[in-house]
Amino acid sequence: MAPAPGSALTLRLEVPSLKSLYIEMYFGDTLLSSGTAFLVANDQSSHCTLITNRHNVTGRHQETDECLDKKYCATPNNIKIYFHKHPLDLGEWHCVKLPLYNEDRSQRWIEHPRFGASTDVVALNLKWGNDVQKFPYYLKTDLDRAKLVVRPAEPISVIGFPFGLSSTGHFPIWATGFMAQELGIVTPDNPTFLIDCRTRQGQSGSPVIAYRANTFTYINDSGKVSTNMAPGVVKWEFLGIYSGRVNSESDLGRVWHVSAIEEVLTAAEAAISKPLGQRG
Template sequence: MVEKFSGPSYQSLLLRLFWLTDDGEHKELFTGTGFIVRGDPGSKTPLYLITNRHILSGRTAEGGYVHKHSMIPTHISIAHNKGSGLARTGDLVEISQDLYDASGLPLWLEHPKGFVVDVVALPIIEFEAGHNQEATFYPYELARVGVPKPELSPSDTVQIVGFPFGQTSYRSLAIWTTGSIASEPTVGYGGYPRFLVDARTREGQSGSPVIVHTTASTPPMRFTDGSMRSHPGKSYLLGVYSGRIFKAAGGRTDVSDIGIVWKAGVIWEIIKRQLRRPLPSSSEYEEAKPALVGDL
């Protein structure tokens, strides 16, 4: 039987974050979600893993630690799609990459506005000494400036495709969560390029692609150029899921079902600028606290 799956199910990648102990062992800290995009075809590393900054750095934009014991990841294991001729869609090959160079500088690229933007791009090591020859990459297409996109409004349906609690639906295939847009998507929420969604998400889904996915039953959609279009089976990348909004007071934390989505445009800005920065100090985190941050 020929297996046929929707592209986003295998375009989302399960991430496992590790800390290298003093005795040389890798201790798993937590999981997350990521996906691949292709940068400038003329660059030396045209493929990038896109995820949240708090997943790779282990710290939120306000300086809180993701891990309960304040451990910081040093390595990442990415569950890539297996690319051998006999592999089935959903088969995986786990490939580990360092998160820091020999000097301790993070290897991921950040947004020009710095760590308050919870999206990063990690260059994928391609075929270095046979490192990734078993992996096949299925990148999302980034919409270029000026190219018509779906015209979206509050209450429109979106999909968040990732790995809640590090779980898969089948082999390495992701789990789909359906939500609705909860803020005006054309304006920046909280002064940043992001919007809100109403969705029941859980730990492990941070870094997930947020998409509009069309099927044969999807009615034609209005695009930003005023046209009505129907493209069954096509997915449109809207942004990167970054966790839910919450309020901490009096020793308790109230977490809502409203989540933060960083707009896809920040991915282009990150790749274009190619900025690597040292980890912020505690005082820098204190001085640059954003209005709202998400959890895992």
């Protein structure tokens, strides 16, 4: 049987499995932590940037500013990102090491243009070579924004690397939970929502999607809610970036909505032409 539309044909993987990237944060050559990142772009012809959580690159708790590394009490100054190599069917990865600070000690990451350090979302601009394959989430197309209707208690997936684990190689693990609130109450000034999912360390920075197979409910071209039964067809809606649990005793997790990522991407695009010291 032919792979369903939306599948990665060469490896018979679902496309979202190709989009989550394993990352490691280092101080010098000392590994401090691991996490997840992914690429975003508006469409196939526009600027592509790396997105992850701010606390991954700062090495500090987003709310308390406490150092997250308890072994060395160190914060990272470089990051390793594992990209897919060409050709994809080899199932190999190319590791890119990137400094987190410029020579003048200014940060290389780009923060939210309105909320700055209070938003747990950052971008890193890279110079792209031919030695990696890019699989971004496209924010302005229906490839990753299928206009799916996602209601409370419906399934969502957090696709990342809990405890640095992977399914094989550096392919991610899908953790599935449920929407814990109405998406309709997300606002531009409060672009977060809650999910109920058993997530763990290492999944910070993971993309959160609603993945549907065979049957899906969506907003049609007339702006009305419609349900489509299409055997063998998969659709997904990119919802945002997972940031962590609300506390250590809860399975409730916070997700920064895709609208916040859109603003960070815009800032990353604008930062390309700025002098190094002005890119934070």
